[in-house]
Every structure is written in structure tokens, then in C-alpha cells.
Amino acid sequence: MPTLAYRHPETGEIVDLSIDRDGLAHSVHGELACIDCHRRSYRRYPHPDRPAPGDLDCIGCHEDDDRNLSRGWVDIDAEFKRSVHAVSDSPKAAGFSCHSCHDPHRFRPAAVGEPIAQIVRNHNGVCLSCHGSLSAASSTSHRWLPNRDAHWGSVRCVDCHTPAADFANHEVLPAEKSEKNCVSCHSADPQLLARLYRFQSEEDIARHGLFAKAVFNEAYVVGMSKSPALDRLSLAIMGLMVLLLAAHGLGRYLARRANRMA
Amino acid sequence: MMSLYLYPVWLRLWHWMNALLFLTLIASGVSMHYAGADWLMPFATARVVHNTAGILLTIGWIGFVVANARSENARHYRIRFRTLIGDLIAQTRYYMIGIFRLEPHPFHVTEAMKFNALQQLSYLGVMYGLMPVLILSGWAFLYSVYLPETLFGLGSVWVVAMTHVVVSYLLALFLLVHIYIITTGETVFSNLLAMITGWHRETDEIPVKAPRETP
Structure with missing residues (x-):
């Protein structure tokens, strides 16, 4: 695969179709053969450098595959269609698809028990691959948020930028509709436990001893x-x-009184 | 009537500012620790109030330590080790038994020493033990992004937070006892008045029942 490239017969330029072999091997799709997904677009040669729109359709493969998901794939599709990524008029959002965020050659969902900090880094890395300018040191974005950098290192973007009601992680909200209520996370029964911290093992969540939470929780909120x-x-x-x-x-x-009365 | 001027203006100003900050910090701290209940301060407000009051408390504490070291007030904080054990026993016995028998107070306030042994040890513990730990952990919280990831194998913010919470509870407990104990002066309000006017007053008829509890 690292050598999967050819010279375009018309332009003469090198068309590089190679992907990171190790990334794919560690991804959720690691056991699939290339042709399992690239059947239609890659029947002819030279291959196009991009699959035809709609060719790689996640729901097409995953419609009935709800393993390890708190939400079904159909729900995810519906959430995405309501998200700012799908409804925005911005030219930057044109052609937005699952693959805009989830590189199918690298993507691996977070697993229960993985370190929370690692999950936060991975998830936010997806958002920042487009919105990277927000996190620049000179950025004035999120200035209202106390200890902004501490928040960015400890919670995922989607923990505030998706509706709180359920696990609708794919219904990314516009800034003005996103969570700004501190107590949604900073309280005894916070939404954060149902969201980010559902990746903690049940064993960790259930600990209640005097110092057990201190030892096994990974962050202090x-x-x-x-x-x-x-x-x-x-x-x-x-x-x-x-x-x-x-x-x-x-x-x-x-x-x-007794003394006075005596 | 015997009168001693034991509480100079700087000390009284510091004391009442400290008292106000304590109450503000308790209200705002509880509002964050138990956030979510309607009757508490809104979280965002509590955060600003707590940080501001904490910074002022730090300035006040440094001011107290400096002023105490440079003024005559420091003499009240020097432990008299030779008589310490006996004084502690006598003072404890008085609060547990003697006070109900209307016995004379075992300690007599003088210009050289205004604190009884129990009082002196608790104020030393609070001002030079708990307060610095509270203040340091509070500042560590403020600058938690610069802390190392772990401390003693635990998440460092957790260590800081647990320290801050435990010391806060201890200081709240101190405040409860402090507010009660000041009522055990010659009259219920005589110690409170002393901290307002600066003058410790005793009637000559019962000089042995000297008031004791003042900061």
C-alpha cells in the first residue's frame, strides 16, 4: 500500500493513493480488505483519487450493526443531519460526511477503561483538525470559559457542543446553542458522568470509599x-x-440559674 | 474595673476583615462544592467571589504574620513550655467541669499573656498550621494547570483538592468552637466587645473570673 501511486495519464502528475498501513491495522476497519469498501470506485484503472460521492456509505454497511454503541447507526445518521455540520450554509461545510471527521483508515472508537485524558486528546484532535485556529495561544475563542486550557485538556468539545439530553454526540450545535451552564458539569449529578465518564470502568464509577474516588478518578471536577x-x-x-x-x-x-436561686 | 488595651487597631481591623472573608469563603466554597442546589450562589458567581476573597485572605494572612512578628502582639504566641501541660489540663478541666460549678477561671489575662494555653495552641495551629496549608492549596488550585500530573502517585489536583476540602472543614469547625467559646467570658458579650473596642475589661469584684477567649 505505501507504493500505491501512479502517474496520471493526462496531467502526468503522481497520484498518491497510499495510506498509513499501521494506522489501518490499528483501526476499527483493520481486518477489512481494501476491496471490501472500494469495490465500486476502483473497478476501473487508473483509480480515481477520491471515491465517488455516496460510494463509501457508513450506514450502508453499518445499518444493522449496533454492537458496542449506545446509539444506533440510524440515530447517529439522524443526529448528523441535524448538526451544524450538515445544515450550515458555509462553503467550508459543503460535502461534509462521516469521513470528514472519521478517517476510515485510522478511526478507532474510544473503549471503556481507556485513560480519559487519552480519549479527550483523540476526540478533540478530530475537531481541531479543522478548527485548529481556535486553540492557538492568541485565540480569543472561549474566553468566557474560566481556566480555558484546563477545560480543553480535560473535556471533549462534544461534551458541551452537543445536546445534553442524551448521547447525541453527532448533533454538533452552533456556538450560541452550546452548553454554558457550569453546573451541568460542576454538580453532584453532572451530565459529564453520563457522557465523558461513561468511558470509565463501572468498577471505577462505583467506588465510594473515603479515598477510593481520589485514587481511581482521573480528574478532579x-x-x-x-x-x-x-x-x-x-x-x-x-x-x-x-x-x-x-x-x-x-x-x-x-x-x-441554680446558683442565682440558691 | 480593670482595663487592658490588648487589641490594637491593626489587629481588630485584620480580625474583622478575616471574619468577613471566612464567611464569604464558606458561602462561596459550599456553593461550588455542593453546586446544583437552588439556594446556593450561582457557580460562576461563586467562583469569582471565592477567588477574590481567597486572594484577599492571603494578603490579610501575610499582613497578620508580618505585623505579629514586628509588634508586641507576638509575645502572646510564645508557648510557655514549662507550665504547658499543667495549664492545658487545668483549662480543659475548667471547660468540662469547673465552668458548671462556677469555679474561678484557672487563667488570668494579663498584659504579658492574653491567651490561655488551649487558646494559644489552637490559634497557633490555625494561624501557622492550617491557614498556610489552606492558602497554599487554594493557590495551587488557582494555578492547577501548572501542577505536575501526579503527586505521590495520585492526580495532583486531587491531592490539592482533598487537602483544601479537609482543611476547610477543620477551619469551619474551629469557627464554630471559636464563636461559642467567646461567650464564656465574664459576660456572654464581654469578649466580643473587647474585640470591637480593643479594651479587655474586668470588674474588680470577681477578678478571678477573667475572660479568656479572644483571637
């Missing part, structure tokens, strides 16, 4: 990451202290 046991213990100690002080005060009052 103010308002979300708490040790419930530590909070309960601290509040109980404070409650007890209030009772103790009230009892002490009552004791002092009664002692003085």
Missing part, C-alpha cells in the same frame, strides 16, 4: 468529584460539635 464519605464524616462531626456546644451552653445556663 469541582462540584462533581467529591468523596461523599469524607463530606458525610465532616458534616457529622460539625453537627455533633454544634450539639455538644449547645449542650455545654445549656449546662452553663442551668448552673448559673
Whole structure:
């Protein structure tokens, strides 16, 4: 495959059709033969440098394949059709397809148990491959967001830029409709747990000990990451202290009253 | 009537500013830690309030440490090791038993020493132990992007956050006890008044029942 190139008979230029062999081997499509996907466009020679529009249709292969997906492929297709990528009038969004984000020769979905930071890097890398100028040091984008870089390193773009209601990760929203409510993530029952943190193993999510969360959670999210046991213990100690002080005060009052009456 | 001027203006100003900041930090800190409930401060507001109050608290603490080191107030923070154990036992016994028997207070406030042993140790622990840890962990939070990935094998922000939370709970506990203990002066409000006017006053008739708890 690295040598899959030819000189165009009319222009004389080299047409490079090679792909990264290792990338494909590690991708979700690693076990497929080239012709499994490239049957129609590549019947004639020389091959076109791009498949015909609609030739490589994800849903065509995956319609009934809902393995390991919280949403079906048909749902994903419907989400995409509502997304800003599909409905935008911008010339940059023309011809947007699944492959605009998901390179079929490299794509590998995130798996439960993978480090969250790695998942964030991979997912955001997809967005930044087009929107890279947003993350430049001089960029004023997302200036409203406190600790912007910390957020960018810890959550995926889609965690804010897709509807919160479900896992509709492919319905990418325009900026003005995206999440700006801090408490959506920074609370005890945040959407983030159902989204990004669903990639944590169930074992990690279920841990509740005094320091277990501290040891096994990978990031600290103010308002979300708490040790419930530590909070309960601290509040109980404070409650007890209030009772103790009230009892002490009552004791002092009664002692003085008894003294006055004696 | 015996009067001692124990609380200079700088100390009283610092004390009440610190008190106000403590309450602000508790309200805004709780609003973030338990974010989501309607009766709390909005998260975005709480963040700005907490950061601002935290920075002011830091300035106040540095001011206190410097002023305390350079003024005569420092003498009240020097532990008298020779009598420490006996003083601690006497003071604890008084709060647990003596106070209910209307016994005279075991400690007598003087110009040389305004703190009883228990009070002195708790203020030392708070001002030179818990407060620096609280402030350092707070600043580490502010600049968490510059922290190393891990600390002692744990995520460093987790270590910082847990430290900050635990010390905050301890200081809130201190505040509860502090507010109660100041009522055990000669009258319920005499210690509070002393921190407002600067003057510690005792009636001559019962000089042994000196007020004790003042910051």
C-alpha cells in the first residue's frame, strides 16, 4: 500500500493513493480488505483519487450493526443531519460526511477503561483538525470559559457542543446553542458522568470509599468529584460539635440559674 | 474595673476583615462544592467571589504574620513550655467541669499573656498550621494547570483538592468552637466587645473570673 501511486495519464502528475498501513491495522476497519469498501470506485484503472460521492456509505454497511454503541447507526445518521455540520450554509461545510471527521483508515472508537485524558486528546484532535485556529495561544475563542486550557485538556468539545439530553454526540450545535451552564458539569449529578465518564470502568464509577474516588478518578471536577464519605464524616462531626456546644451552653445556663436561686 | 488595651487597631481591623472573608469563603466554597442546589450562589458567581476573597485572605494572612512578628502582639504566641501541660489540663478541666460549678477561671489575662494555653495552641495551629496549608492549596488550585500530573502517585489536583476540602472543614469547625467559646467570658458579650473596642475589661469584684477567649 505505501507504493500505491501512479502517474496520471493526462496531467502526468503522481497520484498518491497510499495510506498509513499501521494506522489501518490499528483501526476499527483493520481486518477489512481494501476491496471490501472500494469495490465500486476502483473497478476501473487508473483509480480515481477520491471515491465517488455516496460510494463509501457508513450506514450502508453499518445499518444493522449496533454492537458496542449506545446509539444506533440510524440515530447517529439522524443526529448528523441535524448538526451544524450538515445544515450550515458555509462553503467550508459543503460535502461534509462521516469521513470528514472519521478517517476510515485510522478511526478507532474510544473503549471503556481507556485513560480519559487519552480519549479527550483523540476526540478533540478530530475537531481541531479543522478548527485548529481556535486553540492557538492568541485565540480569543472561549474566553468566557474560566481556566480555558484546563477545560480543553480535560473535556471533549462534544461534551458541551452537543445536546445534553442524551448521547447525541453527532448533533454538533452552533456556538450560541452550546452548553454554558457550569453546573451541568460542576454538580453532584453532572451530565459529564453520563457522557465523558461513561468511558470509565463501572468498577471505577462505583467506588465510594473515603479515598477510593481520589485514587481511581482521573480528574478532579469541582462540584462533581467529591468523596461523599469524607463530606458525610465532616458534616457529622460539625453537627455533633454544634450539639455538644449547645449542650455545654445549656449546662452553663442551668448552673448559673441554680446558683442565682440558691 | 480593670482595663487592658490588648487589641490594637491593626489587629481588630485584620480580625474583622478575616471574619468577613471566612464567611464569604464558606458561602462561596459550599456553593461550588455542593453546586446544583437552588439556594446556593450561582457557580460562576461563586467562583469569582471565592477567588477574590481567597486572594484577599492571603494578603490579610501575610499582613497578620508580618505585623505579629514586628509588634508586641507576638509575645502572646510564645508557648510557655514549662507550665504547658499543667495549664492545658487545668483549662480543659475548667471547660468540662469547673465552668458548671462556677469555679474561678484557672487563667488570668494579663498584659504579658492574653491567651490561655488551649487558646494559644489552637490559634497557633490555625494561624501557622492550617491557614498556610489552606492558602497554599487554594493557590495551587488557582494555578492547577501548572501542577505536575501526579503527586505521590495520585492526580495532583486531587491531592490539592482533598487537602483544601479537609482543611476547610477543620477551619469551619474551629469557627464554630471559636464563636461559642467567646461567650464564656465574664459576660456572654464581654469578649466580643473587647474585640470591637480593643479594651479587655474586668470588674474588680470577681477578678478571678477573667475572660479568656479572644483571637
